[in-house]
Amino acid sequence: MASVTFERANDTSRRRGQPRQATAKRLSRPPRPGVVDLAVVLFGLGLGASVALALTAETAAGMKAPGGVAMFIGNLTGLAGTYLALVMILLVSRIPVVERTLGQDGLLAWHRRLAPWPISLIVAHAVFLTIGYAQAAHTGVMHELSTFISSFPGMAIAIAGFGILVVVAVLSIYSVRRRLRRETWWAIHLGMYLAFALAFAHEVVLGPSFVNHPLTQAVWSAAWAATAGVVLVYRFGLPIYRSLHHRLRVVELRPEGEGVTSVILEGRHLDRLPISGGQFFEWRFLKRGLWWQAHPYTVSARPRPPYLRLTVKAVGDHSAALARLEPGTRVAVEGPYGAFTAHARRHQRAALLAGGIGITAARSLLEDLPKRSQPVVVWRVASEAEAALAEEVRQLVSHLGGKLHLLAGSREEFPLEKVVGLVPDLATRDLYVSGPEGFVSGVVGLLRHSGVAEEAIHSEVYAL
Ligand SMILES: Cc1cc2nc3c(=O)[nH]c(=O)nc-3n(C[C@H](O)[C@H](O)[C@H](O)COP(=O)(O)OP(=O)(O)OC[C@H]3O[C@@H](n4cnc5c(N)ncnc54)[C@H](O)[C@@H]3O)c2cc1C
Known part of the structure; x- marks a missing residue:
């Protein structure tokens, strides 16, 4: 290890008898791609089971009755929608082994990709069931809505939950969200948890797949309780501990x-x-x-x-x-x-491409790379004055027998093609890319275009 330290100007640790500036070498546990593969299989099975629940609750006579088809579609979309909502919550519950394997940005990307589905399905559920019940009762949709609220247990609360879901969904549309402060949007977005909690009771009490099916009711309730437990443990309990x-x-x-x-x-x-x-x-x-x-x-x-x-x-x-x-x-x-770690390596040698403050991830990663990695570090900054930690990076790179290219200047002077062009033998290295969104997506795009294998590209975007 190079003698790079960040000792405090006024270090008191020695006085307390602690070893001074010894690097702690307890690495995070490695990623487990097998666990993610298993999760994908379980996800498919769960979705299949949810659809099967809706199908088995239906009869031919029920389908032929007035409003039968609309009610069936309403039940099917409700079950599939709430199941996908559960998966969406699990994706951001920070289960350590999943987080270490896919990285937070990977999980968030899946969470965002999935989000329109549960929301649209739950909206379809509300619309189709209201139409179906109105057709069955030979009445209007508005009249049926007021009957729901006054006569069905838990329905008023569920409708309140549905209202919250729709408001949060509208605020999450990118063009609306970008007008809000990140913190404001984040706080509002937490309303989704409340929306699902409010809607839960009506589903197990009134859903045709659950009424008179205590086992199904128990399994569905256990799945939701386990999800709530995972959120409480990993998003609150572990951080507090x-x-x-x-x-x-x-x-x-x-x-x-x-x-x-x-x-x-x-x-x-x-x-x-x-x-x-x-x-x-x-x-x-x-x-x-x-x-x-x-x-x-x-x-x-x-x-x-x-x-x-x-x-x-x-x-x-x-x-x-x-x-x-x-x-x-x-x-x-x-x-x-984060999954931007030495565990992700596929090759002996590595190259680290950093934009601006993205060097923080590259700097600490360098400490975990083995000597044979001979890292090439290409670091683009707007000016020399912004190149924080440059001396430390230089020392670490030289200790590993690598090479540092510090590109201080404008984007015109140092376009991304030049950043990538400075890495020799692209195909034989792991490529770690960190920094602002534009830098990372641009560099990753160029690497893919150059034929670098997907599994050799590791990125950390400094934006959410
Ligand atoms: C995984 C990761 C690691 C990071 N590591 C570092 C680091 O080591 N050093 C460092 O200086 N910065 C790092 N960042 C970026 C840092 O989180 C944001 O610059 C900071 O949170 C901005 O908050 P703000 O209130 O100062 O700025 P704001 O006024 O809120 O926003 C300024 C800019 O930062 C973006 N931004 C705002 N909040 C966040 C947020 N929570 N996460 C990401 N982007 C945000 C906005 O889109 C905007 O472009 C990292 C980001 C991520 C996602």
Whole structure:
């Protein structure tokens, strides 16, 4: 290991008898692609079972009766829609083994891809059932709606849940969402959990697949209870446990370059924190004005117990406020997350392509790469002044027998073709790409175009 450290200016760890600046080498566990394959099979089986539930609850006579077809479509879309909603929640529940394998951006991409389906199916469920019941009762749709609310148990609550679902769905449409502050949208988006919780009771109490089928009712309820449990454990329980266990607090702020600051934290038991270079936490700084929002920042070095470091470029409210933190500020964390790690390697050698502050992931990843990886690092920054941590990167690359290309200048001067063109033997290396969205998608596109195998490309986009 090169002698790269991030020791505090005023280090007190020695006085406390702790080893000074020893790198903690407890890596995160490796990804398990087999678990994801199994999850895909289970997903297919679950979807099949949901459709089968709707089919087996139907009879030929029921289909022929007035409103029968509409009611059947309503039940089918309701079951398939709520099943897909359950899967959508599981995708963002941060189950560690899934997260480590697909990465947060991969899971979010699937969550977004899937989202229109449960929402459209649940809307179809509401529309078709209302039409079906109205046809059966030979009445109007509006009259049937008021009958639902006044006569069916749990229906008023379910309709409230449906209203929340529709509002959140409309606000999630990209053209609407981008007008909202990220935090505002995030808070509203949590309403989806409430919507599904409110709608749950009416489904198991009134759904034809559940009425008089206690076993089906029990299995469906258990599936939803297990999903709620997974969310509670991994999104709340584990982060609270980790934060209390490590008791992180800010000990130093260090300017690293134009608009870039390193935040050095001190904590307990960091030698036992399983983390790989390239991973990130959702950080919550517990001070007025910041405690209610968690933002993702990558560790810019492996932990040096008792220290941990993140390096942040000021681009908006939160990132700018970090440069003004006071020493002593307590910090809660969720993570570590991310699949941008040395575990993802397929080849002996590697190349790391970073745009701007994307170097934080590359910098900590370099600490986990073996000597034979001879990494080529191509790093594009707007100016030399923005090249935070350049000396550390230089030392690590030289220790690994690699080469650093620091491209400081405009995008016209250093287009993405030039960034990619500086990597020799593209086909024989793992390509790690990190930084702003435009940089990552552009570079990944060029790599694919050059015929680089998909499994050799690993990326971390610094945007959600
Ligand atoms: C996995 C990951 C790792 C990251 N690592 C680092 C890092 O090591 N150092 C660093 O400086 N930055 C990192 N970022 C980016 C960092 O999270 C955002 O710059 C920061 O959250 C912006 O918040 P803000 O309030 O300062 O800016 P805002 O005013 O909210 O937004 C400014 C810009 O940042 C984008 N943005 C806002 N909030 C987020 C968010 N929570 N996540 C992603 N993008 C957002 C917006 O789309 C906008 O383009 C990382 C992002 C991700 C997803």
